Amino acid sequence: MGGIARRVGLLGGTFDPPHLGHLWLAETAQEQLGLTEVVFLPVGEPPHKHGRSVTHASHRLHMLELTLQDTLFAINLLDAHRPPPHTTVTLLPLLKAMQPDAAFWWLIGADSLRDLPTWHEPQAIITQCRLGVLPRPGVEIDWEELETAVPGINAAVDWLSGPTLSLSSTVLRQWIRAGHSVERFVGTAVACYIQQHTLYTHG
Secondary structure, three states: OOOOOEEEEEEEEOOOOOOHHHHHHHHHHHHHHOOOEEEEEEOOOOOOOOOOOOOOHHHHHHHHHHHHOOOOOEEOOHHHHOOOOOOHHHHHHHHHHHOOOEEEEEEEEHHHHHOHHHOOOHHHHOOOOEEEEEOOOOOOOOHHHHHHHOOOHHHHEEEOOOOOOOOOHHHHHHHHHOOOOOHHHHOHHHHHHHHHOOOOOOO
């Protein structure tokens, strides 16, 4: 029995901490791409974070739950619980097996698109999903270089439009270590959780 495929947005990441920029990407993509749902996929051991300690997954998952508690977005813990290495190219087939009728969009910022050649098997990624990309302030894409590194990438991208944010988890961690409040960027519940558990105050 035929039907229109579900259109699913996938937003993977460390979420260390999750912030309003993540919500903005999810909301923008859902509206502009006509997504049936957006699923957040927190990673257990992120492959791109070598050289710095990552907050324990239990804290990151709890903060993500607080961030999404008043939204209709879902959390899938598949990537958090599976054995490493946690790469996008190996995660996508697992998600496809769970939703064989779904069409997937991997949701990223322009900085991640620029860095896509450094991902594991980027060519295989764009054969399994499209990319929903939100521009980031100050990020320029060298399309010739990117297309050479990942042939077909240009045709795989759906650009999102709207206000752009330079907000990042890295900047928020630095802001917290400097003694500042991040409540307006992460919401009251997450800000309280960070304070209660003294996260990001060292390192």
